[in-house]
Amino acid sequence: MAERTLIIIKPDGIQRLLAGRIISRLEERGFKLVAAKFTHISEELAKKLYKVHSDKPFLKGLVKFISSSPSLVMVWEADGIIEIVRKMMGATFGCEAEAGTIRGDLSCGKRYNLIHGSDSPESARYEISVFFGPDEIVDYELTNAHWIYGVND
Ligand code: IDP
Numbered sequence: 001m002a003e004r005t006l007i008i009i010k011p012d013g014i015q016r017l018l019a020g021r022i023i024s025r026l027e028e029r030g031f032k033l034v035a036a037k038f039t040h041i042s043e044e045l046a047k048k049l050y051k052v053h054s055d056k057p058f059l060k061g062l063v064k065f066i067s068s069s070p071s072l073v074m075v076w077e078a079d080g081i082i083e084i085v086r087k088m089m090g091a092t093f094g095c096e097a098e099a100g101t102i103r104g105d106l107s108c109g110k111r112y113n114l115i116h117g118s119d120s121p122e123s124a125r126y127e128i129s130v131f132f133g134p135d136e137i138v139d140y141e142l143t144n145a146h147w148i149y150g151v152n153d
């Protein structure tokens with residue numbers, strides 16, 4: 001099975017009506033959507049998602065932001081997807097993210113940065129389990145997969 005990552009279009013992405021644009025970029029890259037949930041993330045789940053940041057000074061504001069309005073929480077799948085998405089997202093703050101990245105093209109602030117993407121296979125496994133049970137992830141063939149990856153012979 002190809003690698004999976006948790007991608008969240010954060011409250012600013014939904015409110016700024018950028019969800020479609022962001023999803024298009026993921027689809028255009030050839031990734032496969034395997035789960036999605038449009039949900040208002042509770043403070044409790046936000047704290048669970050950002051467990052690694054529990055001792056950071058920005059945690060309180062981050063939890064408030066993530067639980068302030070609905071988000072689109074998704075699992076996407078592709079070979080090497082975790083690293084590719086991190087590159088596509090750009091640096092954490094929009095004001096520092098390179099042009100051509102999602103954050104660099106569509107945001108310019110220091111907290112509201114549109115998108116979350118897991119940063120390692122371990123984080124991805126943990127973060128996916130925060131939002132989805134195994135039976136909520138849809139296993140199917142992308143019929144054009146060989147046009148994305150090529151055929152090795
Ligand atoms: P990442 O989203 O690029 O992986 P992380 O360091 O994991 O960045 O931080 C998680 C989220 O916390 C960021 O996406 C951003 O929304 C917020 N954040 C990170 N650092 C700060 C900060 O110094 N001030 C305010 N918010 C921050």
Ligand code: MG
Nearest residue numbers: 116117118119
């Ligand atoms: Mg992170």
